[in-house]
Amino acid sequence: MSKKAVVNNTPVCQVRMQGISDTMSILSGKWKFHILGTLMEGNKLGFMDLLREIDGIGSKMLSKELQDLEMNKLVSRTVMNTKPITVQYSLTEYGKTLSPLIDELAKWGIEYRQSIYKSKKN
Amino acid sequence: MSKKAVVNNTPVCQVRMQGISDTMSILSGKWKFHILGTLMEGNKLGFMDLLREIDGIGSKMLSKELQDLEMNKLVSRTVMNTKPITVQYSLTEYGKTLSPLIDELAKWGIEYRQSIYKSKKN
DNA sequence: CAGGATCCTTTACGATACTG
DNA sequence: CAGTATCGTAAAGGATCCTG
Numbered sequence: 001m002s003k004k005a006v007v008n009n010t011p012v013c014q015v016r017m018q019g020i021s022d023t024m025s026i027l028s029g030k031w032k033f034h035i036l037g038t039l040m041e042g043n044k045l046g047f048m049d050l051l052r053e054i055d056g057i058g059s060k061m062l063s064k065e066l067q068d069l070e071m072n073k074l075v076s077r078t079v080m081n082t083k084p085i086t087v088q089y090s091l092t093e094y095g096k097t098l099s100p101l102i103d104e105l106a107k108w109g110i111e112y113r114q115s116i117y118k119s120k121k122n
Numbered sequence: 123m124s125k126k127a128v129v130n131n132t133p134v135c136q137v138r139m140q141g142i143s144d145t146m147s148i149l150s151g152k153w154k155f156h157i158l159g160t161l162m163e164g165n166k167l168g169f170m171d172l173l174r175e176i177d178g179i180g181s182k183m184l185s186k187e188l189q190d191l192e193m194n195k196l197v198s199r200t201v202m203n204t205k206p207i208t209v210q211y212s213l214t215e216y217g218k219t220l221s222p223l224i225d226e227l228a229k230w231g232i233e234y235r236q237s238i239y240k241s242k243k244n
Numbered sequence: 245c246a247g248g249a250t251c252c253t254t255t256a257c258g259a260t261a262c263t264g
Numbered sequence: 265c266a267g268t269a270t271c272g273t274a275a276a277g278g279a280t281c282c283t284g
Contacts, residue, residue, distance in 0.1 A: 013163060015232060016159065016163075016228045016232070017156060017159060017160070017177075017228075018231070018232075018235070019227070019228035019229065019230070019231030019232040019234075019235070020155050020156060020159055020224070020227050020228050020231060021156075021231065022231035022232075022234055022235055023227045023228070023230050023231035023234065024152075024155060024227075024231075026231075026234065028276095029276075029277090030146075030276080030277075031277095033142050033146060034139060034142060034143075037138065037139060037142050038139070041135060041138075046245085046246090047245070047246050047247080048245070048246080051246095055139075058277085058278060058279075059246075059247065059248095060247080060248080060249095060277085060278075060279090061276095061277065061278075062246095062247090063246075063247050063248080064247095079246095082245085083245090084245045084246085084284095085245065085246070085284090086245065086246080087245080087246065087247095094237070097230065097233070098230065100226055100230075101223075101226040101227060101230050102142070104222055104223040104226050105141070105142050105145045105146070105223060106138045106139075106141035106142050106145070107141065108141070108145050108219065108220065108222075108223050109140070109141030109142055109143065109144035109145035109146075109148075110137060110138070110140075110141040110144075111219070112141075112144055112145065112148065113140070113141070113144055115216070151256075151257090152256080152257075168265085168266090169265070169266050169267075170265070170266080173266095180257085180258060180259075181266075181267065181268095182257085182258075182259090182267085182268080182269095183256095183257070183258075184266095184267090185266075185267055185268080201266095204265085205265090206264095206265045206266085207264090207265065207266070208265065208266080209265080209266065209267090
């Protein structure tokens with residue numbers, strides 16, 4: 001049950017706000033959603049795949065963001081024993097629980113862009 | 123219809139990625155989700171209400187973020203003619219389309235926190 | 245190939261003080 | 265009350281080079 005506070009007769013849910021903060025702090029930064037969104041489509045991807053796939057990201061950022069995601073158990077990292085070593089990244093089961101959120105994020109952005117387009121035609 | 127690219131036999135949707143970028147650029151920053159989430163609960167709120175309600179925000183950030191949100195037609199601003207002037211902020215109809223997204227964001231964060239709690243008990 | 249180290253720029257954010 | 269102006273800091277992000 002949510003704890004409530006009352007401000008100027010306006011009931012406000014603190015638990016909800018904390019949820020927003022938590023999610024944002026875990027998914028902060030410019031690239032996490034892109035990485036997750038990409039992994040959501042190509043189930044297992046190498047470092048280079050991600051680097052090529054995510055437009056504009058550099059290896060430093062990619063590496064750092066992947067470490068953050070791994071620490072939070074959203075992404076798993078597997079070192080393959082190939083000649084020059086290779087690493088495979090994929091979503092964990094827990095990472096997959098982000099699908100609805102990322103779907104909403106993408107969906108809203110797509111609709112937003114369409115609404116801009118329409119308003120320019122009128 | 124979504125445009126697709128193929129990378130290492132992995133089909134990737136660019137439109138989806140662009141949607142993510144668009145949403146993130148509009149809702150970037152530390153406070154936008156908090157502001158929107160708060161307005162989602164208390165339908166009409168004054169500047170001071172928001173300032174008190176959103177823990178940690180300062181008037182400079184609040185004012186700036188509200189302007190961003192207003193520019194993107196997500197929030198409407200109404201000046202009341204009271205003795206010292208007063209301003210009412212509320213979500214536009216378009217801003218309300220963010221409800222599912224923000225709900226997901228809050229929900230995931232709440233569940234995340236619970237999963238941490240459980241894993242500490244075991 | 246996968247990433248770490250270094251250096252540098254930019255932006256975000258915050259505290260404080262002030263104004264119509 | 266609802267902001268704006270100014271200033272300062274910290275964090276985020278990027279370019280480049282380097283290594284097992």
